[in-house]
Amino acid sequence: MRIEEKLAWLVTLSPADLRAEWMHIYKVPAPRLSTDLLRLGIAYRLQEKAYGKLPTRVARSLTRPAAVARTIKPGTQLVRSWNGRTLDVLATEEGFLLDGECYRSLSAIARHVTGTAWSGPRFFGLNADG
Numbered sequence: 001m002r003i004e005e006k007l008a009w010l011v012t013l014s015p016a017d018l019r020a021e022w023m024h025i026y027k028v029p030a031p032r033l034s035t036d037l038l039r040l041g042i043a044y045r046l047q048e049k050a051y052g053k054l055p056t057r058v059a060r061s062l063t064r065p066a067a068v069a070r071t072i073k074p075g076t077q078l079v080r081s082w083n084g085r086t087l088d089v090l091a092t093e094e095g096f097l098l099d100g101e102c103y104r105s106l107s108a109i110a111r112h113v114t115g116t117a118w119s120g121p122r123f124f125g126l127n128a129d130g
Contacts, residue, residue, distance in 0.1 A: 018030070025042055077090055089124070106123065107119060
């Protein structure tokens with residue numbers, strides 16, 4: 001049976017048949033997963049056997065969390081206290097507005113306010129680790 005036919009065949013399997021196929025392919029009992037996830041796991045292994053494993057570099061990169069691209073929409077207001085001063089920043093189409101002055105980035109504002117180089121998103125608490 002060709003790989004395409006095997007993958008199409010998976011859709012026809014009952015949950016019990018999927019668990020049996022999992023046991024046949026992985027040599028361990030199927031985990032408690034939805035039928036969709038069981039199908040995906042079996043399909044992955046079938047393709048791996050047909051086409052070979054992913055290169056180590058690619059497999060490793062898939063285990064790392066993806067970077068989340070963060071965009072700040074115009075009209076968003078960011079408020080931050082710094083040394084007793086409240087910073088009220090407004091995102092615009094052109095950049096970021098603070099005290100009537102437009103800055104190209106949050107980092108430029110953070111540098112202006114603190115006098116040192118800062119990651120603007122981190123300074124305003126937009127990063128998960130900030």
